Amino acid sequence: MADARQREITDRQWADATLIWEYHQMGQEPRPCDVAIGLGCHDLGVAAEAARFYLDGLVGRIVFTGGPNPSRPDHFPRGEAVHFTEHALSLGVPEHAIHQEPRARNTGQNIQFSREVLQAVGVDVHSVLLVSMPYMERRAYATCRKVWPEVEAVCASTPMNLNDYVKTIGDDGLVIDSLVGDLQRVIEYPKLGFAVAQDVPETVRDAYQRLLADGFDSKLLV
Template identity: 55%
Template sequence: MADARLLWDFQRMGHAPRPCSVAVGLGSHDLGVADVAVELYRRGMAPLIVFTGATSPTTRDRMPRGEAVHYRERAVEGGVPEEVVLVETRARNTGENIRFSRELLAERGVDVSSVLLVSKPYEERRAYATARRLWPEVEVVSASTPLALGAYVTSVGDARLVLDMLVGAVQRLIVYPARGFMIEQEIPEDVVAAYERLRGAGFTGRLVPE
């Protein structure tokens, strides 16, 4: 868990929320993403929310109508007006989340200069790096549920899933820049070492082919 905390802390960007043109909530198994977007809207940090995501093997059973649709339902239940919540239901990875959300906002004629990018806590940096590559003209402010690793694992109820995801997120930071999927970022040596130990310990369920 000490290695996992290193990866967890590295993934957090440490951005302070500030008013942006739009909040974009990235689809996943975690409804906390929708809750954070709702809280940011209530605080006046974004006048519009886009939820993006189809389904994945992780979410197919728990979100059968699609991640973005379930997020929207959660937000409306939380008091956000329906007219300020847009959904993008095709995206199946982070790159598509960004590209399709950008296209949707352009189609709606929304002028975007800054984005509150809401993700799972352990994917802040991955999402940020992807957005900076695919949407370079906008300022990106990262946001996620403000939980420590232990509390987050308890909320999800599946430590293996969270650690697999952590390892997979760091691997993508290592291999994806060369493929053009995200900007390159410096990864500290202790984070790389922790990643390699966790990978060697078998937390490989979310790795991509290299």
């Protein structure tokens, strides 16, 4: 397995990554929903965006979901949900508006366990605002449609382009690996029953295959 992070990213690789980045984003306008679900990851921007939606009045409560991050276990040592909650509290979200779900280890569990948390406290949910990293929007949507088809799912993430996102992470190779890995899941998860199928344009598939051939493969399913 090649280590893409030790190499300079070429213009063609960057163009392919940008095409996949844009595909991953659903382009939905955030709108009022019953609840926001902040999907666990290594990016505190998810917690900040969920907090913004609450403070702007788009949602009445937030569920932060996720255990220790598998990619960066030292980044949120007490679990993603705990650290996301603390960040949202620091931004002014009141404690009573936040629910924590600390067990989930994948996107399907994020949504299923969040659903169970909300059911346990008697919240009637018809719409959810799924808050994720920008390149996880499409996978989050497809997973929610499979796991919780009764609700209307709206996807949202911190609005930024790929260049700016890479600057926040500080590792262009890791980001491209992640874009490729998430696209693989968009393609393969419906076959495994984890998500609904979505159209993947041929141009996006071609970019995916080129980046795979170049060794951007550290985030692939085993």
